[in-house]
Amino acid sequence: MSDITVEARLVRAAVAWLADLRERLADAVRTGRLPHAVLLLGPEGAGQAELACWLAGLLLCERDAGAACGDCVSCRLFLAGTHPDCHWVGIEADASAIRVEQIRDLAGSLETRSFRGHRKVVVIDPADSMNISSFNALLKTLEEPSENTYLLLTASRRDRLPATIRSRCSCQQLPLPTPAQAVAWLQLQQSRDGWARLLELAQGAPFLALNYASSGLEALDADMQEALGPAGKVPFDVLGLADAWRADRPEVRLAWLELWLTELLREAAWSSDGVNNNRRYRLPADGDRTIITRGYRLLDALREARGRIGGSLNVQLLFENLLVDLAEWMRSNSWRAHSNQSRT
Numbered sequence: 001m002s003d004i005t006v007e008a009r010l011v012r013a014a015v016a017w018l019a020d021l022r023e024r025l026a027d028a029v030r031t032g033r034l035p036h037a038v039l040l041l042g043p044e045g046a047g048q049a050e051l052a053c054w055l056a057g058l059l060l061c062e063r064d065a066g067a068a069c070g071d072c073v074s075c076r077l078f079l080a081g082t083h084p085d086c087h088w089v090g091i092e093a094d095a096s097a098i099r100v101e102q103i104r105d106l107a108g109s110l111e112t113r114s115f116r117g118h119r120k121v122v123v124i125d126p127a128d129s130m131n132i133s134s135f136n137a138l139l140k141t142l143e144e145p146s147e148n149t150y151l152l153l154t155a156s157r158r159d160r161l162p163a164t165i166r167s168r169c170s171c172q173q174l175p176l177p178t179p180a181q182a183v184a185w186l187q188l189q190q191s192r193d194g195w196a197r198l199l200e201l202a203q204g205a206p207f208l209a210l211n212y213a214s215s216g217l218e219a220l221d222a223d224m225q226e227a228l229g230p231a232g233k234v235p236f237d238v239l240g241l242a243d244a245w246r247a248d249r250p251e252v253r254l255a256w257l258e259l260w261l262t263e264l265l266r267e268a269a270w271s272s273d274g275v276n277n278n279r280r281y282r283l284p285a286d287g288d289r290t291i292i293t294r295g296y297r298l299l300d301a302l303r304e305a306r307g308r309i310g311g312s313l314n315v316q317l318l319f320e321n322l323l324v325d326l327a328e329w330m331r332s333n334s335w336r337a338h339s340n341q342s343r344t
Helices: 006-013 016-030 048-060 073-080 100-110 132-143 179-189 195-201 206-215 217-232 238-247 250-270 286-308 315-332 335-341
Strands: 037-041 086-089 120-124 149-155 170-173
Touching (some): 006 073, 016 170, 048 073, 048 149, 100 132, 206 250, 238 315, 250 286, 250 315
Parallel strands (some): 037 149, 120 149
8 A cells, every 4th residue: 555544545535525435335335235346437536545445444344334433353453554354456666567466466365264254355556557467367356256355446547447357347436526625625635825726737636636736746837838838849958858857756747748738639629519519619620630649649658658657767768758759749730829829
């Protein structure tokens, strides 16, 4: 599990906008109808890991009262992070994905009987960080789970999960709060200006906005905007910028780039008559469609880079390649001019 404590995750899981989903899951546990594999799916930062932690505690509680009591031996072990029947599988330090060896070790652990004589619970967070070998190793456990064993998977990218995995799980979609709800909750966590912008960058996910605040994304916002200003012109100092970004919070800068590009592409999609012909944007020309397609390819490259940034790789070279592609894409079409001039 990450450095966020179990208690902190449970506090987050208690937010009002997840109440309906918590109630449905609790009812399924109480009536014995909870499937052995549950996929908690939502945008990054919607609370998948928090809800998985809450559901794991509920399943491990020995009183089966519809809510974790917090007082039985299992609850105390769970809160301390030492419950022998709770297995949390995540990305290890210096790795960029959940390794196949972790899944194989997990399968071996599940073959033994429950230490507490109750349920066994596995949390795989985030499941969409596994590679094809890891997915294949997990498949047998999903198909033939050991008795009284529950697997809780979290994901923010449904497209990264093979159909064979999704089809063997009960998919539960996490809702996002309204912007007003989210900002009110964020202000309770930390009183500050700028929550609205951070929430916008987090695409409405309050837990992700909170992470962005702690990582300094708000302060980087203006810096990144200024740095990309000359990107569509020649000359553009790719090497210097890549070196500066490599040395200063590269993970946060990649997150900002992904969100920035997503906003541009979303704005372009809105201009399409196929999406909403009442929009005030003009329909893009055929040449613009090619630019949009290339933009989505660049977005895929950014997302892949974010997944690899924690592993062993040349971050300088990664940024150089991304910036070369980004500069070429921006020079190929006057994106900002197109966005501004297309308003009537």
